[in-house]
């Protein structure tokens with residue numbers, strides 16, 4: 633309850649911050665994208681993870697305000713980086729279920745892109761498989777976003793409720809292999825089979841595929857050998873404040 637009333641004021645008081653985690657191509661190690669991850673700098677409790685406050689935001693409806701701020705800030709920052717000579721890569725933003733099903737989602741994303749000047753192809757929205765359960769609704773939303781030029785990634789892929797038939801019906805651009813399949817991949821034959829199969833399926837469906845949660849050289853080697861094109865994880869970088877991303881990864885900047 634206390635956290636909820638604090639969260640109501642968090643946006644106005646500018647307590648939300650975005651951290652950014654770079655994504656890389658296997659082989660070349662060139663940066664191919666960056667995921668925006670929201671944090672709450674609580675006045676007394678310190679830096680809070682979205683795992684703590686996004687569920688409260690979803691329950692209370694505060695997600696609309698927080699989600700709008702997050703999308704706007706991610707697009708604004710990416711456009712600023714583009715203008716300053718940073719890499720011409722897209723920014724990924726996580727959507728929660730209520731945001732995805734918001735009736736004016738496409739209109740307000742259009743508005744945010746117009747305000748910030750970011751071109752639609754540089755925005756990637758991360759949704760989970762479970763959000764597509766109502767197939768008729770999600771098909772319509774995804775079709776509109778696709779027509780507009782925004783990219784869609786399926787986050788935590790392999791862990792949700794989904795039907796493979798969605799993958800052929802819907803305009804999904806990228807599968808993000810959940811990190812639970814990666815953590816033990818050098819030892820676990822089932823994880824190896826699942827990951828190799830997802831990579832191969834994505835390729836055959838003309839989708840991109842990225843593996844999340846890479847923490848070790850062994851995991852990276854497995855993914856490289858199995859032709860996974862893109863990777864994200866602590867092995868390369870933790871999520872960082874914008875200025876630290878610039879300092880560590882944009883050279884010269």
Ligand code: G
Nearest residue numbers: 668669670681682683686702726727728871
């Ligand atoms: O960054 P961290 O590992 O703490 O993220 C925990 C969870 O919060 C992840 O599932 C991530 O997708 C989610 N998350 C991070 N940023 C956002 C955001 O801006 N909006 C929503 N809806 N979820 C987010």
Ligand code: G
Nearest residue numbers: 669726787788845846847864865866867871
């Ligand atoms: O659900 P989603 O994929 O959006 O969650 C992203 C979160 O995963 C990030 O907020 C980040 O904190 C976390 N994460 C990113 N890379 C790694 C990693 O290599 N290991 C672990 N354990 N977590 C990671």
Ligand code: MN
Nearest residue numbers: 667726758787
């Ligand atoms: Mn994500």
Ligand code: NA
Nearest residue numbers: 787788810844
């Ligand atoms: Na994930």
